[in-house]
Amino acid sequence: MNKKFLASICAAALLMVGCSGEKSSEPAQDSGKATIGVITHLNASETEYNEHMKKLEKSYRPSKAHLSAEYKYFDKMNDMQLALEANQIEMLSTYQNVANYMLQRSDDKEIMPTERTLSDSFCFAVREGDTILKNDLNKAIESMTEDGTLAKLSKQYIVDIRNGSEPPTVTITQIDGADTIKVAVTGDLPPFDMVLADGTPAGFSTAVLAEVSKRINKNIELVSVDSAARAAILASKGADVVFWVAVPKYSNLIPANIDQPAGIAVTEPYYHDNIAHVGLKK
Numbered sequence: 518m519n520k521k522f523l524a525s526i527c528a529a530a531l532l533m534v535g536c537s538g539e540k541s542s543e544p545a546q547d548s549g550k551a552t553i554g555v556i557t558h559l560n561a562s563e564t565e566y567n568e569h570m571k572k573l574e575k576s577y578r579p580s581k582a583h584l585s586a587e588y589k590y591f592d593k594m595n596d597m598q599l600a601l602e603a604n605q606i607e608m609l610s611t612y613q614n615v616a617n618y619m620l621q622r623s624d625d626k627e628i629m630p631t632e633r634t635l636s637d638s639f640c641f642a643v644r645e646g647d648t649i650l651k652n653d654l655n656k657a658i659e660s661m662t663e664d665g666t667l668a669k670l671s672k673q674y675i676v677d678i679r680n681g682s683e684p685p686t687v688t689i690t691q692i693d694g695a696d697t698i699k700v701a702v703t704g705d706l707p708p709f710d711m712v713l714a715d716g717t718p719a720g721f722s723t724a725v726l727a728e729v730s731k732r733i734n735k736n737i738e739l740v741s742v743d744s745a746a747r748a749a750i751l752a753s754k755g756a757d758v759v760f761w762v763a764v765p766k767y768s769n770l771i772p773a774n775i776d777q778p779a780g781i782a783v784t785e786p787y788y789h790d791n792i793a794h795v796g797l798k799k
Contacts, residue, residue: 551586553794554597554609556706557745559762560778563590569771577633592745594705601626601797608796612637614675615706616793621681629794636766638786639709642759644751645782650698650758654784657732666728667787674721675708684708687723689730689737697736700726701756703744709788710761712741722760725787748778 558566567588574585589606591597598619600606608629611619616628641658643651661667674684684707702722704712711720718727718739730737740756750756762783765771777783 551607552605553586553588554591554600554606555588556594556597556611557590557592557743558776559745559748559781561772561775563588566590566775569775573771590745592743601795604797608794610792610794612706612709612790613793614709614790616795618678618708619795621679625798626795627798629796631794635771635792636789637763637792638766639761639788639790640764640783640786642747642751642762642777642781642783643757644754645780647757647782651782651784653733653735654729654758657729658785658787660732661725661728661787667725670721670724670728671788674724678708684711684720685724686713687718687720687727689718689723689727689739691736692730692734695734695736697738698757699738699740699755700758700760701740701742701747701750702726702760703747704741705744709790712739716741721788726760748781751781 555566561569570588571585588610589600591600594611594615597606597609601609602625620626620628641651641654643654658667678684702712703710704722708720710722712723713719723739726737726739740750742750742756742759747759747762751759762776762781764773764777764783764786765775766789
């Protein structure tokens with residue numbers, strides 16, 4: 518087992534999902550450190566993100582600090598997968614549900630072993646001053662949690678997706694006379710956040726939004742956005758809500774607001790998932 522692969526395994530224990538970046542046309546350099554692809558965080562630059570992860574690794578494996586990974590930001594999951602397949606990164610960091618979906622459709626990838634599990638909570642994001650909308654969303658999340666709706670949707674649109682099948686499409690019913698809010702979705706993390714190539718809503722995100730629409734009595738208009746533009750679309754009022762921002766769990770070394778820039782407020786979480794790391798089979 519070579520040094521580079523050992524570095525990848527050690528680093529995999531300490532990854533978080535993160536940010537965007539440009540695709541490199543050159544293979545990753547063999548510096549003894551794994552190069553890891555991550556999806557754009559909103560409140561930490563790539564450099565800042567690397568510093569956070571170095572601190573986390575130093576606290577966890579001080580004798581292995583020299584194996585600290587280098588993290589590379591990507592705006593889109595598809596670009597990150599292409600970089601992995603071109604050996605421009607050693608692995609990609611994503612969520613367990615996304616990794617499972619990916620592996621069901623690929624014979625050349627595998628989930629890398631980890632020694633420490635990190636998790637994120639997922640929340641809606643709104644502008645800081647939109648307290649009424651935030652409160653309405655929180656009430657919907659609370660009621661959907663208490664009556665089992667969120668668990669049911671998670672099972673139907675995430676857990677039960679097997680053997681290459683796709684999540685069901687979703688109809689977001691329009692309510693006569695109701696106000697409309699614009700909700701930004703990346704559609705880029707299937708089956709969690711998913712919009713089909715022809716624009717048809719599908720997967721967990723739109724299923725949740727369809728139910729939220731009924732409970733807050735507002736029509737929902739979907740707006741497509743890259744992960745890196747989630748904050749900008751709120752600030753510019755191109756959207757009223759963003760599905761999703763991530764809040765790290767269980768770690769006092771990863772800032773809770775790593776995905777929450779100033780001026781953005783987040784709701785209570787509606788979903789939780791562990792970080793998983795996907796690499797090419799050796």
